[in-house]
Amino acid sequence: MGIEIRGVNKNFGDFVALQDIDLSIPSGQLTALLGPSGGGKSTLLRIIAGLESSDSGTIEIEGVDATGVPAQKRNVGFVFQHYAAFKHMTVAKNVAFGLEIRKKPKDEVKRRVDELLKLVHLEQFSHRLPAQLSGGQRQRMALARALAIEPSVLLLDEPFGALDAKVRKELRDWLRRLHDEVHVTTVFVTHDQEEALEVSDSLVVINEGRIEQIGTPDDLYDRPASDFVLSFLGPVTTLGDRLIRPHDIDITRYEHAATASGRITRWTRVGFEIRLEVTPDDALRPDPVQVVVTKAEATALQLHEGDLVWLRPRVGADAVSR
Amino acid sequence: MTVDAPVAPGAAPKRRARSVTSLTRSSALGLGIALSWFSLLVLIPLALIVIQSVDGGWATFRDTLTNPQTASALRLTVTQALIVTLINVVMGTLIAWVLVRDSFWGKRLLEVVIDIPFALPTIVAGLVLLSLYGPDSPLGVNVANTERSVFLALLFVTLPFVVRTVQPVLMELDRDVEEAAASLGASRFTTLRRIILPSLAPAITAGAALSFARGISEYGSLVLLSGNLPGKTEVASVRILTYIENGNEAAAASVAVILLVVALAAIVLLQVLSAVVARRG
Amino acid sequence: MASRAAQPRTPGTYVRRLIVVGYLFLLIVWPVSLVVVKTFDGGLGNIQGALSDPEVVFALQLTVYVAVWAVAINTVFGVGISLLLVRYEFPGRRVLSALIDLPLSVSPVVVGLALLLAYAGTDGLFGPTLESAGLQVAFAPAGIILATAFVSLPLVIRELVPVLQEIGTEQEQAAKSLGAGPVQTFRRITLPSIKWALVYGVVLSLARSLGEFGAVKVISGNIAQQTQTATLVVEEKYQDFEQGTAYATSFLLALIAVAALVVVTILRPKDDTDGD
Incomplete structure (x- = not known):
């Protein structure tokens, strides 16, 4: 159940957008498709919705084969990055659209629209036009519109991509809470790893048309399957011959069994954390290593710019499982 | 407002990822x-x-075009269309500038005035010009039945082209760029020459091409104004009509082909220009 | 568009303004207003004279009949071809899109000649076949409709294409995902979004159709009370020294043209209220 994707391929001319995608998206969960722009994640979402057709492969939605079914018959809720608000209709009319297409009785449509507008906190805006709403409000309206048809799955394509940082964060929390209330199988596309890690139950990392890894946010963060996943989910630096997160490096002023040693050549304080650059005295690996420590650690260790320090991975540091 | 506004290169709307489907x-x-x-x-x-x-073979074609009356009509048409286009380049750009950058009472009225030549039937345009610049001219200027009448008629009917192609581009033109140029020490004139005109150039050329194409093909506004005097005020379109009326369709077609080629050339030029602008982004 | 503060006014501002206003006054405003003056020289006499002349009345009726047909054809064709050009990919799309503009730069006389070569009753390419089927095109209203449709063909398309490109396909896709079929999507989503552009294109086509002269002159045969349209009447009356009638008929045509312009200027929303 949920969404079953089998052997999906998609090319745009010479460009391979998706290659042999096999994926099971569990029912009732919030799943994020995460990856860099142009990696194929939006294409996959559009294929699930029927807005794009795959060159080969099958799509099954809640146990029903949807492969050849046109978008208007799939009963899929789709939310677009740029809202796709119907500009000539009021907020209430936008939300009612799918219900009117389904020829629901008037009073039922009204009741449902009121309910949904309440759910997305837009009840006092029902007679406004989309142009009179802020970006965040428009996206909430789009969400209500998609939910109105009681979709078997809800698909969101970079839903917060066009919003500013603060609104993004609010909507993200709100989406999580909404999903806990509605429990519809939800798939959303994002290129923002923080958003994906924070909101989703499970994560699918897609790069260059292939699935890199599938798992819970913890799985992916702690046990990345590849250097790509490790580096995509957060900042990384090279210590010795491995990729590591800057906060997973142990730094001391005393010689010990270290992976590298060198002087602190750069010191940037950002709030409570201090970002250091250590230039190794190893002629074979002269590239600076990024290290992050808290202000308190730096004080305790009596670190200063120009100090000679020794570096090694912390015990239990994230690492690519090989 | 734009009437019949030729789609100006450079005024192309910003496209969102456009999804085009096959048929x-x-x-x-x-x-x-x-x-x-x-x-x-x-x-x-x-x-x-x-x-x-x-x-009719190459011979008919050559004979038609070397016919003194036809040759003179073609020469007159092309010369007058060129002169008019040059004036439109200057005046059209100036008018567009004033419409975009200046603001004064009655500006919206001017917007309507600009479009009148598009909307007015050409025969009426001729009559209109005749009433001010004809035998009963209140100004005492009578151009009827002279070469100047051709010039005047073409000037009237082609007026909107350059204005309407330049205007949207000028509106989109970022003030910031001019302010940046000024902050770098450029004078108003240098900014105009080095920054503004190059950005407008494709639109001006496009407007000029449309204006020229319209100019050489004009007929209606000349009928009453120019008197259609052979060898003096007769233009290419009138020649074609004369050939048609004399039943000489081959000769009519020969002159028509020349006009068609110029019309096609104008369209190709427009396509190339919008491609250039699209590449510039 | 960035909001821009009014530019500081310099003497140059006033010089430019003066030149532009003067130029437009001498070239357009004054001459056009003279037609009005001459029409009402002797009160309403000229208008009444024109409207009681059977030739003029017939011509005006024929003109409206022809214009309505031509505009209807161009509207249907224009909407269809605009959607095809913007929403679909097919071989030759760019060439077609370029050729669509051709009628705007072809001489009206050439248009008339081209239609004669194709539809003349005796020696046209299709003429004899159509005639034996009972349809006379050249020197008949059908031919006038063709000529009028030809010259005003690109006007609707040129208005629609940029708007269709601008609105993109997201709203249509959203409608589709909400269960709307192609016809419902067009009627409820696409049409309301292109409504103003369509009205605008239709009004332009109408103005152009009412005013076509050269192409109609060639294809119609210009037979009074049979194939003579309003613009042809203006020419004939002027040359027959019935200048009052010519001015009155011109005034009526100009009135429609200017009224169409003004109506559209007022109707059209000043700016796109698109907030994103």
Whole structure:
């Protein structure tokens, strides 16, 4: 159940957008498709919705084969990055659209629209036009519109991509809470790893048309399957011959069994954390290593710019499982 | 407001990722019907002109074009259209500038005035000009039946082209860029020459091409104004009509082909220009 | 568009303004207003004279009949071809899009000639076949409709294409995902979004159709009370020294043209209220 994707391929001319995608998206969960722009994640979402057709492969939605079914018959809720608000209709009319297409009785449509507008906190805006709403409000309206048809799955394509940082964060929390209330199988596309890690139950990392890894946010963060996943989910630096997160490096002023040693050549304080650059005295690996420590650690260790320090991975540091 | 505004290169709307689909069965049927109608109405009749002109052989073509009366009509048409286009380049750009950058009482009225030549029937345009610049001119200027009448008529009917192609581009032009130039020490004149005019150049050229194409093909506004004096005020379109009325369709087609080639050249130029602008981003 | 503060006014501002206003006054405003003056020289006499002349009345009726047909054809064709050009990919799309503009730069006389070569009753390509089927095109209203449709063909398309490109396909896709079929999507989503552009294109086509002269002159045969349209009447009356009638008829045509412009200027929303 949920969404079953089998052997999906998609090319745009010479460009391979998706290659042999096999994926099971569990029912009732919030799943994020995460990856860099142009990696194929939006294409996959559009294929699930029927807005794009795959060159080969099958799509099954809640146990029903949807492969050849046109978008208007799939009963899929789709939310677009740029809202796709119907500009000539009021907020209430936008939300009612799918219900009117389904020829629901008037009073039922009204009741449902009121309910949904309440759910997305837009009840006092029902007679406004989309142009009179802020970006965040428009996206909430789009969400209500998609939910109105009681979709078997809800698909969101970079839903917060066009919003500013603060609104993004609010909507993200709100989406999580909404999903806990509605429990519809939800798939959303994002290129923002923080958003994906924070909101989703499970994560699918897609790069260059292939699935890199599938798992819970913890799985992916702690046990990345590849250097790509490790580096995509957060900042990384090279210590010795491995990729590591800057906060997973142990730094001391005393010689010990270290992976590298060198002087602190750069010191940037950002709030409570201090970002250091250590230039190794190893002629074979002269590239600076990024290290992050808290202000308190730096004080305790009596670190200063120009100090000679020794570096090694912390015990239990994230690492690519090989 | 834009009437008949030629789609200016550079004024192209910013596109969102445009998703284009290949034809479905019903849209292919629609395309088939649309293409058939377009062919029956436009393409086949125009192709027949080309066929007709080559039908008589190279000799008919050459004889027609070397006929003194026809040659003089073509010369007059091209010369006047060129002069008018040059004036439009200057005046059209100036008018667009004033409409975009200046604001004063009655500016919206001017917007309507600009479009009058597009909307007015050409025969009426001729009559209109005749009433101010004809025998009963209140100004005492009578250009009727002279070369100047051709010039005046073309000036009237081609007025909107450059204005309407330049205007949207000028509106989109970032003030920031001019302010940046000024902050770098450029004078108003240098900014105009080095920053503004180069950005407007494709639109001006496009407007000029449209204006020239319209100029050489003008007929209606000249009928009453120019007197159609052979060798003096007779333009190419009138020559074609004379040939048609004399039943000499081959000769009519020969002159028509020349006009068609120029019209096509203008369209190709426009396409190339919008491609250039699109690349510039 | 960035909001821009009014530019500081310099003497140059006033010089430019003066030149532009003067130029437009001498070239357009004054001459056009003279037609009005001459029409009402002797009160309403000229208008009444024109409207009681059967030739003029017939011509005006024929003109409206022809214009309505031509505009209807161009509207249907224009909407269809605009959707095809913007929303679909097919071989030859760019060439077609370029050729669509051709009628705007072809001389009206050439248009008339081209249609004669195709539809003349005796020696046209399709003429004899159509005639034996009972349809006379050249020197008949059908031919006038064709000529008028030809010259005003691109006007609707040129208005629609940029708007269709601008609105993109997201709203249509959203409608589709909400269960709307192609016809419902067009009627409820696409049409309302292109409504103003369509009205605008239709009004332009109408103005152009009412005013076509050269192409109609060639294809119609210009037979009074049979194939003579309003613009042809203006020419004939002027040359027959019935200048009052010519001015009155011109005034009526100009009135329609200017009224169309003004109506559209007022109707059209000043700016796109698109907030994103």
